[in-house]
Amino acid sequence: VILLVIFVLAMFVGFEVITKVPPTLHTPLMSGSNAISGITIIGALLAAGRGSGDAASILGVIAVAFAMINVIGGFMVTDRMLRMFKRRPEERE
Amino acid sequence: VILLVIFVLAMFVGFEVITKVPPTLHTPLMSGSNAISGITIIGALLAAGRGSGDAASILGVIAVAFAMINVIGGFMVTDRMLRMFKRRPEERE
Amino acid sequence: MSPFVMLLYLVAAVCFIVGLKRLSSPATARSGNAVASVGMLLAIVATLVFGRILSFQLIIVGVVIGSAVGAVFARTVKMTGMPQMVALLNGFGGGASALVAGAEFLRPMAAGVTMPLNTVLTIQLSVLIGGVTFSGSLIAFGKLQDLVTGRAVTYPLQKTLNALLFAATIALVVWLVISPDQLTWFVVLAGVALLLGVLSVIPIGGADMPVVISLLNSYSGLAAAMTGFVINNHGLIISGALVGASGLILTNIMCKAMNRSLGNVLFGAFGATMIEAPSITGGAKDVTVRQVGPEEAATMLAYARSVIVVPGYGLAVAQAQHVVRELADLIEPRGAEVKYAIHPVAGRMPGHMNVLLAEADVPYDKLRDMDQINPEFDRCDIALVIGANDVVNPAARSDKASPLYGMPILDVDKAHHVIVMKRSLNPGFAGVDNPLFYLENTSMFFGSAKASLEKLVAEVKEL
């Protein structure tokens, strides 16, 4: 239940924070939050690291790979987008 | 530690939510949040209810009284203020 | 604690959050307060039902007394008395936390069990915070109620003393953590906490009390959270954190609006300057001050197209909010557009003026924040300054020497005419003379706000 408490609170934080993001940044927001959802990497690592070579840990490793794609890809692509946004008129070219 | 997690999250929620309150309502906000801080009533009740008549429970009872003052007073006074705010021009008088 | 009860507490906490969220607009605010109180009710009931309460009669006594007192307070307090009211309530809240911690400290001693270290620590802390909040708030209350002098009481070595006291407290806490269950020392700690509260608020000027209060408010929130850690209850922790946050934010807002650091507020002994406040003749530079009587002022207002009313602390003191409304109602039909310019720290607590004017049925869509209204002053015929002073002191813009320098103000001096209603040329809380009074587009209307306004109203009726 205590975990549920955390979940609810986090939801509130999420709503409050996200609603402040301007439309301009909705695409980066999407890819960014997407990357965050790659946090399952934690679970994946634990699953992969526990057993040695049994079915579970195999699944784990694939999970690790998938999650890493999500994480790395997400953050990098978000950064690519935002780097473009950083430019303001004077800095053009 | 899990409790600490909750604390931190709640802090975030607090900041996000409170910063949205307009200056007009800062006084009600003060008294209202004040009333909420009367939540120690829970602790007070537990303390008062546990033992029968020993020192601890006496302290508890006083605590209960104090907390109740804070709670009832806070919410009622806030409501008094806000009732006034509810009036919009047409409803005058 | 059973999962179900935990859920109930969670729901209660969510009620609080939702309640605060609804405070973000005057329209929904009241319902928000209602939601919050429902949450509180829920929490209380949940505790009573599932809290393994043995003896109810004692509790009932406490509840009844508490509720009665609280209700009386809430009904009887004047809107102008809000600051002290909040201070008082806040004090009780802090006291409660301290007492709970005390009880938690006694119980295991009685039972003869020793508590885990972190519990001891949190107990100490919540006694400390709670105690400081309690005595501090009461002093604040006293100052605002003029039971204690509103002046900043200063005496030699003050800071050193407080510093020492503080050090002592820390030492005590540590000592009690190392070897708990020493009742005497625990009591001493409580005593010291109370003393600390008194001594740290005494040297702060009356008008700075709101800052102190909201700071203490956030303390009491944190104290509640602490208690939550002690009895390991997330309901307390969440609510405490919420209150803590709100207190901190409000404190911060006030300091910004006064352009003073929190440190300066707490240790600056700001109000002390009030002592050397200039005489009735103000800064007594032999500059002439243009005065107006009721008639003249009345005609000016009656034929003005746009009037901006700037209320300040004086309005609150004089309880003049209703008369202001009356005046507005008289001149509006004559084609004057009346707005109210509210400085964030006008009066003695944030939003203080809004509440007063709301009480007087002024619709809240006529109240303007500083940033909204400032551009409009140069387009307005008359700025009617009622018992405001520091918040309209142009020195804050121009005069680097002034203690107010840099504080954002209402630019009333930009208006075509300024009518300042106050009893004298005395300075305001900040104790600095106000050049506004000597501008040639300013006319002073001396007298206590309420009386003067009533004269005005009468005159306008005549026209």
Place this chain on the structure above:
Amino acid sequence: MSPFVMLLYLVAAVCFIVGLKRLSSPATARSGNAVASVGMLLAIVATLVFGRILSFQLIIVGVVIGSAVGAVFARTVKMTGMPQMVALLNGFGGGASALVAGAEFLRPMAAGVTMPLNTVLTIQLSVLIGGVTFSGSLIAFGKLQDLVTGRAVTYPLQKTLNALLFAATIALVVWLVISPDQLTWFVVLAGVALLLGVLSVIPIGGADMPVVISLLNSYSGLAAAMTGFVINNHGLIISGALVGASGLILTNIMCKAMNRSLGNVLFGAFGATMIEAPSITGGAKDVTVRQVGPEEAATMLAYARSVIVVPGYGLAVAQAQHVVRELADLIEPRGAEVKYAIHPVAGRMPGHMNVLLAEADVPYDKLRDMDQINPEFDRCDIALVIGANDVVNPAARSDKASPLYGMPILDVDKAHHVIVMKRSLNPGFAGVDNPLFYLENTSMFFGSAKASLEKLVAEVKEL
């Protein structure tokens, strides 16, 4: 889990929150993303160090492969390809959750211990959500990438089938909760989940994919949270909740901006209407359409005082963002003020246009939201509509019959002149004819956006 590790996870979560907070302004956004990724790194390291990891080599393999692939994706994707990219990444995220849950399911079976009921349930759910997210996202990717037809694939009894499938899944979950450790059935569940993902996305039109994606995104967030509950890790729960919230909000925003219910998006088979899209001659009512060639358009633009560019999906398809910038750079020195009007659902994902224009070095302070810009259209000489259609369809305001009716649009028709650049009179995604094209202050400039714009640029250079 040791307190210290829990702290680390907390810090990571805070990093995410702060990161998202910083996304609230383009100026701080990039640092925010950095903060978030640091948080992720922290979480990973913490897990590797304190997670009682036995065999590292396997993990390293996974990490290396994953990172490599991810990096390649991120580097190579075109800005116009963002929607698919997000879909793809999202799919992997969901897949990971599902796999983790699978592992968690296998482990106790291997160990022969039986799991507590709630664990079983959460495992089922996260497999379910994860699976749906995985296959669903891949289909979405396929549609956007045109690997799968972008049309809304509909077939008889579709809904009934899906409903049945859904029911079956629920049944499976219950059944597995009642008597767990039946590997086969668990596998079946996973399979069904995948199938469900495919079948529920297939019938949705290509342009609605963003909605699907952000919905799936929030799912994958929730899936992560679920996993958090399974392995009881608050880091996962918090982050999952954050993502869940953001996904829901975005979905909601899009639906609002299209003035369609989520239900309609998911089950409305909206894109299907594309099939019966009118011929090259549009609605073929014999109303004449005014056309312009490059020269005329060039002169109009060159001598306009204020130009508002309205980009749409077509701009993205045609990769014309850079040419637009070029054009703007040419006419601005000639005294034209150029702004960009961005409809919330212009293009194929929220903020899509902003990213494209940003890529083309258009400073973001020239991009205007719908509400900001709409009042300005009647004051603007030329509205240059580039590959936008539905978002500028006046029928949405006037024609109750139109499927777009009620959708908030950019009021380009209020501009003195409207130049619409598209290849034909074909309708846009919504498949409805656009009265705008037949207004007499509208001139059509046919041709693929990029080509047309290049002609324009050339002509303007001539002048």
